[in-house]
Amino acid sequence: MISGGDRKRATPSVPPVFCPHPSSQLLASSFYNRLVEFLNFSIAILGGMLPACFWLWFWLREDSRRPEPTGLIMRTFVAGMAVVPLVLPLQKLALDLWTGPALIFAWVLIEETLKYAIALIVILWHKAVDEPIDYVIYMITLALGFAALENALFIWNPLVAGDLSGSIITGHFRFLGATLIHVLASGTIGVFLAFAFYRKDSAKLIAGTFGLFIAVVLHALFNLFIMDANGETILSIFLVVWLLVIGLFMIFEKIKRIKPKRRRS
Numbered sequence: 001m002i003s004g005g006d007r008k009r010a011t012p013s014v015p016p017v018f019c020p021h022p023s024s025q026l027l028a029s030s031f032y033n034r035l036v037e038f039l040n041f042s043i044a045i046l047g048g049m050l051p052a053c054f055w056l057w058f059w060l061r062e063d064s065r066r067p068e069p070t071g072l073i074m075r076t077f078v079a080g081m082a083v084v085p086l087v088l089p090l091q092k093l094a095l096d097l098w099t100g101p102a103l104i105f106a107w108v109l110i111e112e113t114l115k116y117a118i119a120l121i122v123i124l125w126h127k128a129v130d131e132p133i134d135y136v137i138y139m140i141t142l143a144l145g146f147a148a149l150e151n152a153l154f155i156w157n158p159l160v161a162g163d164l165s166g167s168i169i170t171g172h173f174r175f176l177g178a179t180l181i182h183v184l185a186s187g188t189i190g191v192f193l194a195f196a197f198y199r200k201d202s203a204k205l206i207a208g209t210f211g212l213f214i215a216v217v218l219h220a221l222f223n224l225f226i227m228d229a230n231g232e233t234i235l236s237i238f239l240v241v242w243l244l245v246i247g248l249f250m251i252f253e254k255i256k257r258i259k260p261k262r263r264r265s
Contacts, residue, residue, distance in 0.1 A: 040159040048152030051175040052144040055183060059140050062252060068137055072128055076138050079122045080145020083114050084153070090114075101224060108220040115139075115146055116189055116212050124193070132194035132258045139190030143182040151179065177238050180245050181222045185215035187248050194255045218244070 056077065060067065087110055094106040116139075123129065123138045151174045192211030196204045225237050 040156065044152045044156035044159055047155040048148045048150070051151065051179055052148035055179060056141060056144045059137065059183075059252075062249075063133060063137050065256075066131065068134065069128055072123060072126065072138075073141055076119075076123050076141040077145035077148075079118050080115065080142035080147075081149040083111075083118050083142075083146050084149045086114055086118075087111055104223050104227070105216075105220050108223060109216050111146075112185055112189075112212060112215045112219060115142055115186055116208070116215075118142065119186075119189075132197035133252070133255050135193040135197065136187055136190035136252055136255060139186040139193075140183050143186035144179070147174075147179045147182040150182075151175075154178075177222075177226065177234075177241055180241050181219055184241065184244050184248055185219045187252075188215045188218065191248070191251055191255065194258065197258065198260045 056073075060073070090110045091107050094103060094110065098106050119139055119142050123142070124135065129135065129138065154174060189208060189211035192207040192214075193204060196207035199207075222237065222241065226234065229237055
Protein backbone atom coordinates (compact mmCIF):
# COMPACT_ATOMS: atom_id res chain seq x y z
CA MET A 1 0.00 0.00 0.00
CA ILE A 2 1.34 3.42 -1.03
CA SER A 3 1.01 6.22 1.43
CA GLY A 4 -0.23 9.67 0.48
CA GLY A 5 3.29 11.05 0.59
CA ASP A 6 4.65 8.23 -1.56
CA ARG A 7 1.77 8.60 -4.04
CA LYS A 8 2.55 12.30 -4.34
CA ARG A 9 6.17 11.54 -4.99
CA ALA A 10 5.29 8.80 -7.51
CA THR A 11 3.14 11.09 -9.68
CA PRO A 12 5.16 11.84 -12.82
CA SER A 13 5.95 15.47 -13.37
CA VAL A 14 4.68 17.15 -16.55
CA PRO A 15 7.48 18.76 -18.57
CA PRO A 16 7.07 22.49 -19.13
CA VAL A 17 5.63 23.53 -22.50
CA PHE A 18 8.08 25.57 -24.60
CA CYS A 19 6.63 28.90 -25.69
CA PRO A 20 8.88 30.88 -27.98
CA HIS A 21 9.47 34.43 -27.00
CA PRO A 22 7.42 36.91 -29.07
CA SER A 23 10.60 38.62 -30.24
CA SER A 24 11.91 35.27 -31.60
CA GLN A 25 8.69 34.73 -33.51
CA LEU A 26 8.93 38.25 -34.93
CA LEU A 27 12.56 37.67 -35.94
CA ALA A 28 11.72 34.35 -37.65
CA SER A 29 8.79 35.92 -39.49
CA SER A 30 10.96 38.83 -40.62
CA PHE A 31 13.66 36.43 -41.84
CA TYR A 32 11.10 34.37 -43.77
CA ASN A 33 9.63 37.47 -45.43
CA ARG A 34 13.09 38.71 -46.40
CA LEU A 35 13.92 35.29 -47.84
CA VAL A 36 10.71 35.25 -49.91
CA GLU A 37 11.44 38.77 -51.15
CA PHE A 38 14.97 37.76 -52.13
CA LEU A 39 13.73 34.67 -53.97
CA ASN A 40 11.05 36.70 -55.80
CA PHE A 41 13.61 39.33 -56.72
CA SER A 42 16.06 36.69 -57.99
CA ILE A 43 13.39 34.96 -60.07
CA ALA A 44 12.25 38.26 -61.56
CA ILE A 45 15.78 39.36 -62.44
CA LEU A 46 16.67 36.00 -63.97
CA GLY A 47 13.36 35.90 -65.82
CA GLY A 48 14.08 39.30 -67.30
CA MET A 49 17.81 38.91 -67.95
CA LEU A 50 18.11 35.40 -69.41
CA PRO A 51 15.81 35.91 -72.44
CA ALA A 52 17.42 39.29 -73.17
CA CYS A 53 20.91 37.78 -72.92
CA PHE A 54 19.89 34.98 -75.26
CA TRP A 55 18.73 37.41 -77.93
CA LEU A 56 21.84 39.54 -77.38
CA TRP A 57 24.03 36.48 -77.92
CA PHE A 58 22.10 35.71 -81.10
CA TRP A 59 22.61 39.14 -82.66
CA LEU A 60 26.23 39.49 -81.54
CA ARG A 61 26.97 36.12 -83.12
CA GLU A 62 25.87 37.56 -86.45
CA ASP A 63 28.55 40.25 -86.09
CA SER A 64 31.35 37.83 -85.23
CA ARG A 65 33.49 38.92 -88.18
CA ARG A 66 34.31 42.22 -86.48
CA PRO A 67 32.96 41.90 -82.92
CA GLU A 68 32.29 44.96 -80.82
CA PRO A 69 34.26 45.62 -77.61
CA THR A 70 32.72 43.69 -74.73
CA GLY A 71 32.95 46.70 -72.43
CA LEU A 72 30.94 48.88 -74.81
CA ILE A 73 28.33 46.18 -75.26
CA MET A 74 27.94 45.89 -71.49
CA ARG A 75 27.79 49.66 -71.09
CA THR A 76 25.12 49.92 -73.77
CA PHE A 77 23.09 47.10 -72.20
CA VAL A 78 23.22 48.77 -68.77
CA ALA A 79 22.32 52.12 -70.37
CA GLY A 80 19.22 50.45 -71.79
CA MET A 81 18.28 49.26 -68.31
CA ALA A 82 18.81 52.78 -66.98
CA VAL A 83 16.19 54.10 -69.40
CA VAL A 84 13.43 52.26 -67.50
CA PRO A 85 13.48 54.48 -64.36
CA LEU A 86 13.53 57.52 -66.66
CA VAL A 87 10.51 56.30 -68.59
CA LEU A 88 8.28 55.36 -65.64
CA PRO A 89 7.61 58.85 -64.17
CA LEU A 90 6.94 60.27 -67.64
CA GLN A 91 4.51 57.45 -68.42
CA LYS A 92 2.81 58.08 -65.09
CA LEU A 93 2.42 61.73 -66.07
CA ALA A 94 0.96 60.67 -69.44
CA LEU A 95 -1.53 58.48 -67.56
CA ASP A 96 -2.96 61.64 -65.99
CA LEU A 97 -3.28 63.37 -69.37
CA TRP A 98 -4.57 60.80 -71.85
CA THR A 99 -6.56 57.60 -72.13
CA GLY A 100 -7.10 54.87 -74.72
CA PRO A 101 -5.03 54.82 -77.94
CA ALA A 102 -3.62 58.30 -77.23
CA LEU A 103 -2.15 57.01 -73.97
CA ILE A 104 -0.65 53.96 -75.68
CA PHE A 105 0.92 56.17 -78.33
CA ALA A 106 2.30 58.55 -75.67
CA TRP A 107 3.84 55.68 -73.70
CA VAL A 108 5.49 54.25 -76.79
CA LEU A 109 6.74 57.66 -77.91
CA ILE A 110 8.33 58.19 -74.49
CA GLU A 111 10.03 54.78 -74.55
CA GLU A 112 11.39 54.92 -78.07
CA THR A 113 12.49 58.55 -77.89
CA LEU A 114 14.38 58.06 -74.62
CA LYS A 115 16.02 54.85 -75.84
CA TYR A 116 17.23 56.63 -78.97
CA ALA A 117 18.35 59.69 -77.00
CA ILE A 118 20.36 57.60 -74.53
CA ALA A 119 21.93 55.69 -77.43
CA LEU A 120 23.01 58.98 -78.99
CA ILE A 121 24.48 60.19 -75.70
CA VAL A 122 26.16 56.98 -74.56
CA ILE A 123 27.41 55.09 -77.60
CA LEU A 124 26.51 56.18 -81.13
CA TRP A 125 29.18 58.91 -81.12
CA HIS A 126 31.93 56.49 -80.03
CA LYS A 127 34.89 55.77 -82.32
CA ALA A 128 34.11 52.05 -82.02
CA VAL A 129 31.04 52.68 -84.17
CA ASP A 130 33.11 52.45 -87.32
CA GLU A 131 30.89 50.51 -89.75
CA PRO A 132 27.19 50.64 -90.70
CA ILE A 133 26.20 47.43 -88.91
CA ASP A 134 27.39 48.87 -85.58
CA TYR A 135 24.37 51.17 -85.45
CA VAL A 136 22.05 48.17 -85.56
CA ILE A 137 24.08 46.18 -83.04
CA TYR A 138 24.18 48.94 -80.43
CA MET A 139 20.53 49.95 -80.87
CA ILE A 140 19.46 46.33 -80.40
CA THR A 141 21.77 45.93 -77.40
CA LEU A 142 20.30 48.98 -75.72
CA ALA A 143 16.77 47.79 -76.49
CA LEU A 144 17.52 44.41 -74.90
CA GLY A 145 18.85 46.09 -71.77
CA PHE A 146 15.60 48.04 -71.55
CA ALA A 147 13.53 44.90 -72.15
CA ALA A 148 15.46 42.95 -69.51
CA LEU A 149 14.55 45.32 -66.67
CA GLU A 150 11.04 45.94 -67.98
CA ASN A 151 10.38 42.19 -68.18
CA ALA A 152 11.72 41.73 -64.65
CA LEU A 153 9.21 44.28 -63.37
CA PHE A 154 6.34 42.55 -65.18
CA ILE A 155 7.40 39.19 -63.72
CA TRP A 156 7.84 40.68 -60.25
CA ASN A 157 4.25 41.90 -59.90
CA PRO A 158 2.51 38.47 -60.01
CA LEU A 159 5.31 36.98 -57.89
CA VAL A 160 4.61 39.45 -55.10
CA ALA A 161 0.94 38.48 -55.31
CA GLY A 162 1.90 34.82 -54.93
CA ASP A 163 1.03 33.92 -58.52
CA LEU A 164 4.04 31.90 -59.68
CA SER A 165 2.24 30.45 -62.71
CA GLY A 166 1.25 33.97 -63.76
CA SER A 167 4.90 35.02 -63.61
CA ILE A 168 5.95 32.06 -65.77
CA ILE A 169 3.26 32.79 -68.37
CA THR A 170 4.19 36.48 -68.38
CA GLY A 171 7.87 35.63 -68.88
CA HIS A 172 7.10 33.32 -71.81
CA PHE A 173 4.85 35.83 -73.55
CA ARG A 174 7.35 38.66 -73.13
CA PHE A 175 10.16 36.45 -74.43
CA LEU A 176 8.18 35.71 -77.59
CA GLY A 177 6.57 39.10 -78.12
CA ALA A 178 7.44 42.19 -76.08
CA THR A 179 11.20 41.61 -76.09
CA LEU A 180 11.23 41.17 -79.85
CA ILE A 181 9.12 44.28 -80.48
CA HIS A 182 11.79 46.26 -78.61
CA VAL A 183 14.44 44.64 -80.81
CA LEU A 184 12.40 45.39 -83.92
CA ALA A 185 11.68 49.01 -82.99
CA SER A 186 15.20 50.01 -81.97
CA GLY A 187 16.72 47.85 -84.69
CA THR A 188 14.66 49.80 -87.23
CA ILE A 189 16.26 53.05 -86.08
CA GLY A 190 19.65 51.38 -86.37
CA VAL A 191 18.85 50.24 -89.92
CA PHE A 192 18.01 53.77 -91.08
CA LEU A 193 21.18 55.11 -89.47
CA ALA A 194 23.21 52.31 -91.04
CA PHE A 195 22.05 53.13 -94.55
CA ALA A 196 23.06 56.77 -93.93
CA PHE A 197 26.43 55.82 -92.41
CA TYR A 198 28.54 57.23 -95.26
CA ARG A 199 26.39 60.32 -95.72
CA LYS A 200 26.51 63.75 -94.10
CA ASP A 201 25.42 64.30 -90.52
CA SER A 202 22.27 66.07 -91.69
CA ALA A 203 21.31 62.97 -93.66
CA LYS A 204 21.92 60.80 -90.58
CA LEU A 205 19.70 63.11 -88.52
CA ILE A 206 16.87 62.79 -91.02
CA ALA A 207 17.35 59.03 -91.29
CA GLY A 208 17.35 58.59 -87.51
CA THR A 209 14.21 60.71 -87.12
CA PHE A 210 12.37 58.75 -89.78
CA GLY A 211 13.54 55.49 -88.20
CA LEU A 212 12.22 56.70 -84.84
CA PHE A 213 8.84 57.45 -86.45
CA ILE A 214 8.64 53.92 -87.91
CA ALA A 215 9.72 52.44 -84.56
CA VAL A 216 6.97 54.30 -82.71
CA VAL A 217 4.33 53.19 -85.22
CA LEU A 218 5.40 49.52 -85.05
CA HIS A 219 5.55 49.48 -81.26
CA ALA A 220 2.24 51.34 -80.85
CA LEU A 221 0.42 49.00 -83.23
CA PHE A 222 1.76 45.99 -81.34
CA ASN A 223 0.55 47.38 -78.00
CA LEU A 224 -2.86 48.35 -79.37
CA PHE A 225 -3.49 44.94 -80.91
CA ILE A 226 -2.10 42.93 -77.98
CA MET A 227 -4.31 44.69 -75.40
CA ASP A 228 -7.57 43.44 -76.94
CA ALA A 229 -6.26 40.08 -78.15
CA ASN A 230 -7.41 36.61 -77.12
CA GLY A 231 -5.43 33.36 -77.36
CA GLU A 232 -5.56 32.86 -81.13
CA THR A 233 -5.14 36.55 -81.91
CA ILE A 234 -2.07 36.77 -79.67
CA LEU A 235 -0.40 33.97 -81.63
CA SER A 236 -1.19 35.78 -84.89
CA ILE A 237 0.32 39.02 -83.55
CA PHE A 238 3.43 37.16 -82.39
CA LEU A 239 3.70 35.55 -85.84
CA VAL A 240 3.66 38.97 -87.50
CA VAL A 241 6.35 40.19 -85.08
CA TRP A 242 8.51 37.15 -85.82
CA LEU A 243 8.13 37.67 -89.58
CA LEU A 244 9.17 41.30 -89.19
CA VAL A 245 12.17 40.25 -87.09
CA ILE A 246 13.15 37.81 -89.84
CA GLY A 247 12.92 40.74 -92.24
CA LEU A 248 15.15 42.75 -89.91
CA PHE A 249 17.62 39.89 -89.90
CA MET A 250 17.71 39.83 -93.71
CA ILE A 251 18.30 43.59 -93.82
CA PHE A 252 20.98 43.08 -91.17
CA GLU A 253 22.82 40.74 -93.52
CA LYS A 254 22.52 43.27 -96.35
CA ILE A 255 23.92 46.07 -94.19
CA LYS A 256 27.02 43.99 -93.58
CA ARG A 257 27.87 44.40 -97.28
CA ILE A 258 27.49 48.18 -97.40
CA LYS A 259 30.71 49.80 -98.56
CA PRO A 260 31.59 53.46 -99.12
CA LYS A 261 30.99 54.60 -102.66
CA ARG A 262 34.12 55.16 -104.66
CA ARG A 263 34.59 58.64 -106.00
CA ARG A 264 34.83 58.92 -109.73
CA SER A 265 38.18 60.18 -110.95
